[in-house]
Amino acid sequence: MDTRIPGRRFLHSPGPTHVPEEVLDAMRRQPMDMADPRLTRCIAACEAGLQRLLGTTGAKPFIYAGNGHGAWEVLVENLIAPGERVLIAGTGHFSDSWALQTEALGRSVQCTPWVEGRAIDAAAVERALRDDPEHQIKALFVVHTDTASGITSELAPLRAALDAAGHPALLVADVVASLGAAPFEMDALGVNVAVGASQKGLMLPPGLGFVAVDQAAMAIAARNPAPRYYWDWRLRDSELSYRKFCGTPPQNLLMGLEAALALIFQEGLDQVHARHALLARAVHAAVEGWATAGALSFFAHVAEQRSASVTAVQVAPGIDVDALRALARERFQVSIAGGLGPLTGRVFRIGHLGDLNAAMVLGCLAGVEAAMTVQGIPFGRDGVARAVACLAKG
Numbered sequence: 476m477d478t479r480i481p482g483r484r485f486l487h488s489p490g491p492t493h494v495p496e497e498v499l500d501a502m503r504r505q506p507m508d509m510a511d512p513r514l515t516r517c518i519a520a521c522e523a524g525l526q527r528l529l530g531t532t533g534a535k536p537f538i539y540a541g542n543g544h545g546a547w548e549v550l551v552e553n554l555i556a557p558g559e560r561v562l563i564a565g566t567g568h569f570s571d572s573w574a575l576q577t578e579a580l581g582r583s584v585q586c587t588p589w590v591e592g593r594a595i596d597a598a599a600v601e602r603a604l605r606d607d608p609e610h611q612i613k614a615l616f617v618v619h620t621d622t623a624s625g626i627t628s629e630l631a632p633l634r635a636a637l638d639a640a641g642h643p644a645l646l647v648a649d650v651v652a653s654l655g656a657a658p659f660e661m662d663a664l665g666v667n668v669a670v671g672a673s674q675k676g677l678m679l680p681p682g683l684g685f686v687a688v689d690q691a692a693m694a695i696a697a698r699n700p701a702p703r704y705y706w707d708w709r710l711r712d713s714e715l716s717y718r719k720f721c722g723t724p725p726q727n728l729l730m731g732l733e734a735a736l737a738l739i740f741q742e743g744l745d746q747v748h749a750r751h752a753l754l755a756r757a758v759h760a761a762v763e764g765w766a767t768a769g770a771l772s773f774f775a776h777v778a779e780q781r782s783a784s785v786t787a788v789q790v791a792p793g794i795d796v797d798a799l800r801a802l803a804r805e806r807f808q809v810s811i812a813g814g815l816g817p818l819t820g821r822v823f824r825i826g827h828l829g830d831l832n833a834a835m836v837l838g839c840l841a842g843v844e845a846a847m848t849v850q851g852i853p854f855g856r857d858g859v860a861r862a863v864a865c866l867a868k869g
Contacts, residue, residue: 480808487839488812489622489652489785490675492829494731498678501734506726509716514726517733518716524736525685528744529650529669530660534687537711538732540725543651543672546684547576550647550670552703553688553696555613557581562607562644563616564600564633565589568623568816573616573649585612592776595628601636604644613695614645614667619659620652623815625787625824626775627653634665645692651675655739656751656828657783667692673728675784676751678735678830683728738830751783753869754827754836758786760861761840765847767855770794774822784828785812789821794852796823802846809842833866 486493507514518538525536539545555561560583563574567589574584587599595617604612615637620627634646645667650659654669655676661669666689673683688696688708696708704710705721716724739747759781765771765788774787790796796813800823803809812824825843827836840859847854 482808484804484808484810485835485839485842486810487826488810489824489826489828490672491681492675492678492826493831493835494680495678495735495738495830497738498731498734502680502727502731504727504730509723514716514724517726517729518719518724520733521729521736524733524740525671525687528654528736528739529671529687531662531669531687531689534661534669534689535693535708535712536685536687537708538683538685538720538729539706540682540720540728541684542674542681543649543670543684544572544576546651546670546672546686547573547649548580549684549686549706550616550668551577551580551582552701552706553699553708554645554647554668554692555582556699556701558583559613560585560611561614561616562587562600562603562612564595564618564628566595566618566621566624566626566628567591568818569618569621569649570616571816573618577616592624592626592774594626594777594780595633597629597632597636600633601640604636604640604642607642610643612642612644614647616647616649618649620650620657620782620784622652622782622785622824623787623818624774625782625785626780627657627782627784628780630659630664630666638665645695652784652828653782655747658748661687673732676828677732678738679728679731682725683732748783750832751828753866754831754833755781755783755786757833757836757862757865758825758827758840760865761858762786762788764856764858764861765844765854768853770853774818785824785826787814787818787822787824790823790852795850796820799823799843799846799850799852802849803842806849807842807845809839809846811839811843837862837866 647668673679674681770791774789814822
């Protein structure tokens with residue numbers, strides 16, 4: 476039997492994130508009969524709230540019982556016929572994972588190169604589009620924030636690349652790690668399909684994936700001969716709850732989503748983004764301080780490309796990232812993330828998105844410093860002090 480540890484373990488992975496009490500309370504409610512009008516109102520509130528959060532008036536939201544990888548599959552099966560090609564902008568681990576999954580579903584994938592520590596190369600995307608005069612590329616898939624690298628790429632240059640090349644490919648944006656943490660305006664950016672998930676900036680447990688689909692993408696999906704059923708937008712495009720979810724809706728997660736969206740809009744979306752930007756600056760200030768001893772550095776080379784959601788801290792060879800994480804979690808009650816894919820063992824990651832405030836971030840940073848002290852990692856000792864100064868300045 477595990478011994479109880481007093482207090483609360485700080486959760487600073489980039490997902491799952493801390494779940495507010497109001498959301499947990501909402502999820503404790505009893506499920507309802509599927510004909511209950513309260514369920515219909517809850518689903519409608521979730522759909523309208525997602526549209527508002529995504530910055531769209533015309534795109535139709537579809538919500539799935541599944542994670543972000545499930546939502547990726549939704550996109551592929553609805554938009555791309557077997558054998559058709561997609562272009563995936565290189566961002567590192569998550570663009571590579573999206574490519575592998577898309578290929579596994581029988582589609583052709585072309586990727587632009589990625590330079591470690593950098594955002595998407597929009598010029599490389601435009602070259603790839605111009606090199607496709609027959610328009611075999613049916614969609615451009617883009618990861619807005621790659622949580623493995625802690626890098627956010629601007630989306631406007633990618634829409635500009637499509638337009639400059641005169642290419643009809645759909646622009647599909649993965650905003651799983653950025654939505655609710657950084658500004659995103661689907662309609663203004665010319666994004667045809669956006670995909671998200673529940674466990675990051677939306678402050679919910681894992682279990683919901685969602686997409687928002689504009690009319691152009693819906694028309695392409697309607698003509699797509701790919702066999703599908705559970706994922707099919709055509710079958711889910713209904714006013715009936717059981718049709719919207721191809722069966723029983725994930726009611727308690729929807730209740731939580733309604734509560735989470737209400738919290739976001741109560742705080743105000745601009746204020747939510749400003750809070751995330753401030754907390755990210757505080758973490759970045761701490762890392763700048765830690766880096767002065769030479770063993771740690773930012774993985775993201777360009778300051779403006781460091782995300783509001785997560786910071787990837789690169790470690791010198793010989794530093795055991797897993798041991799650091801275990802120390803932070805088990806002795807100092809701060810959970811941080813490790814590296815993924817090619818960054819395994821090379822970075823640790825501090826999540827700073829969702830239901831967080833300044834005190835929680837400072838507690839995380841102090842716990843990481845304590846773990847680095849025990850492990851004997853050289854770091855500049857004024858990291859937390861720099862974060863405090865940043866927060867005090869506002």
